[in-house]
Amino acid sequence: NAGVMQNPRHLVRRRGQEARLRCSPMKGHSHVYWYRQLPEEGLKFMVYLQKENIIDESGMPKERFSAEFPKEGPSILRIQQVVRGDSAAYFCASSPSDRLPPGYGYTFGSGTRLTVV
Amino acid sequence: DAKTTQPNSMESNEEEPVHLPCNHSTISGTDYIHWYRQLPSQGPEYVIHGLTSNVNNRMASLAIAEDRKSSTLILHRATLRDAAVYYCILRDAGNYQLIWGAGTKLIIKP
Numbered sequence: 001n002a003g004v005m006q007n008p009r010h011l012v013r014r015r016g017q018e019a020r021l022r023c024s025p026m027k028g029h030s031h032v033y034w035y036r037q038l039p040e041e042g043l044k045f046m047v048y049l050q051k052e053n054i055i056d057e058s059g060m061p062k063e064r065f066s067a068e069f070p071k072e073g074p075s076i077l078r079i080q081q082v083v084r085g086d087s088a089a090y091f092c093a094s095s096p097s098d099r100l101p102p103g104y105g106y107t108f109g110s111g112t113r114l115t116v117v
Numbered sequence: 118d119a120k121t122t123q124p125n126s127m128e129s130n131e132e133e134p135v136h137l138p139c140n141h142s143t144i145s146g147t148d149y150i151h152w153y154r155q156l157p158s159q160g161p162e163y164v165i166h167g168l169t170s171n172v173n174n175r176m177a178s179l180a181i182a183e184d185r186k187s188s189t190l191i192l193h194r195a196t197l198r199d200a201a202v203y204y205c206i207l208r209d210a211g212n213y214q215l216i217w218g219a220g221t222k223l224i225i226k227p
Contacts, residue, residue, distance in 0.1 A: 042217025
């Protein structure tokens, strides 16, 4: 039973290019959460998606960032026209539903480390 | 903003117990106390959670103060593989978001 899979593990982009980060949730999970982590900091919530729906994008910058979770395939976090400040580790977690017990422990992927040069 | 306060770093010797403190003086009655850890270059990993009573699992123990304003994660016998950043997080029963502080970097000395 594979966990949350993210790819690529490392991504290097030049300023102005596009970055696409993929997250395949655990089997049977239809909810995905994206977080960003800057060096030496904790994770910051970005967006919560259900299949074909964005539930909460309150943590995602309004410009250049978008996320989707299609009916088939992985969730995609897309960053257009990347800048140096986008360099960070991006993690996703998944859950089977939105009705989670309060003690639910999320499983995270290993992350994508984006470097903008 | 994180609702918890943890020391930036702690050191411990291998094979010895480790007590990682966390202050959460503004905890509400519906907040659960969660602990995650993040090994170098890895995603966070769930460790343990609790509400009021002390909790034990195969990874660690969680001791919760009677007034719930603080808690302590206990690793009974630390190994080099326990070197990680440990995060104490409050999660409301009805909330899916995890709000992370900077955590405690645990250094294990051989």
